[in-house]
Amino acid sequence: MRKPFIAANWKMNKTVSETGEFLKEFIPVVKDVAAVEIVMAPPFTSLMTAAKSIKGTNIRLASQNVFYEEKGAFTGEISPAMLVDCGCTYVIVGHSERRQYFKETDEIINKKIRASKKNGLGVVFCVGESLEDRESGKTFDILNREIENGLKDTAADNIVVAYEPIWAIGTGRTAAPEQAQEAHAYIRDRISVLYGNKADEFRIIYGGSVTPENVDSLMACSDVDGALVGGASLKVESFTRIVKFKKG
Ligand code: PGA
Numbered sequence: 293m294r295k296p297f298i299a300a301n302w303k304m305n306k307t308v309s310e311t312g313e314f315l316k317e318f319i320p321v322v323k324d325v326a327a328v329e330i331v332m333a334p335p336f337t338s339l340m341t342a343a344k345s346i347k348g349t350n351i352r353l354a355s356q357n358v359f360y361e362e363k364g365a366f367t368g369e370i371s372p373a374m375l376v377d378c379g380c381t382y383v384i385v386g387h388s389e390r391r392q393y394f395k396e397t398d399e400i401i402n403k404k405i406r407a408s409k410k411n412g413l414g415v416v417f418c419v420g421e422s423l424e425d426r427e428s429g430k431t432f433d434i435l436n437r438e439i440e441n442g443l444k445d446t447a448a449d450n451i452v453v454a455y456e457p458i459w460a461i462g463t464g465r466t467a468a469p470e471q472a473q474e475a476h477a478y479i480r481d482r483i484s485v486l487y488g489n490k491a492d493e494f495r496i497i498y499g500g501s502v503t504p505e506n507v508d509s510l511m512a513c514s515d516v517d518g519a520l521v522g523g524a525s526l527k528v529e530s531f532t533r534i535v536k537f538k539k540g
Pocket of ligand 1 (some may be wrong): 327456460461462463464499500501502520521522523524
């Protein structure tokens with residue numbers, strides 16, 4: 293059985309006090325949700341305050357980024373050990389915004405995944421094709437390349453794969469459940485090539501304009517094990533409804 297994994301990716305949103313206000317409201321309304329792993333990824337500046345608020349609750353903390361070196365002269369960067377020290381359980385790696393705006397390559401992403409796992413962090417590893425790739429029939433080639441390169445020389449444990457078609461992120465244009473299921477089944481197949489029968493245990497979550505309106509139909513897909521939620525995670529009401537998705 294794969295426990296559903298629902299994560300909020302706040303991106304560059306919310307101050308420390310806004311984070312505190314959100315969690316004060318959110319924690320009590322989801323406290324009885326035992327069947328779903330709930331994860332919050334606020335900006336770096338809010339990690340400490342979030343860690344304090346969620347202590348002893350059913351919510352886990354994730355960072356949106358990490359650097360792969362242990363320590364040293366890397367101005368502006370944060371190491372995996374620092375994130376563990378802040379109370380993070382997970383880190384998001386390979387998000388398309390990092391690939392696009394910060395020029396992160398598959399090789400950098402692989403280093404980040406390996407360094408994170410070495411320090412005991414779980415990894416939410418994002419993959420996904422652009423609209424151009426999809427329209428030219430390259431979706432599976434892209435997914436295959438990102439998975440093979442990103443997961444090179446990594447053990448199977450503690451990895452959640454997030455399928456995030458770039459054309460669906462922040463656009464309001466969600467993948468249809470059939471499109472999501474097709475991509476997720478393909479990803480699971482690729483993972484089985486890398487990790488054998490462990491592929492059945494892998495959680496593969498969907499990201500890209502997930503909302504209270506579409507979460508139930510996405511979660512009804514047999515290979516969709518959760519969601520990575522951007523815009524709709526910024527409001528307590530909408531994120532709560534997503535966390536409390538209804539099983540079809
Ligand atoms: P979105 O973002 O839900 O706003 O589309 C998802 C993501 O980028 O993780």
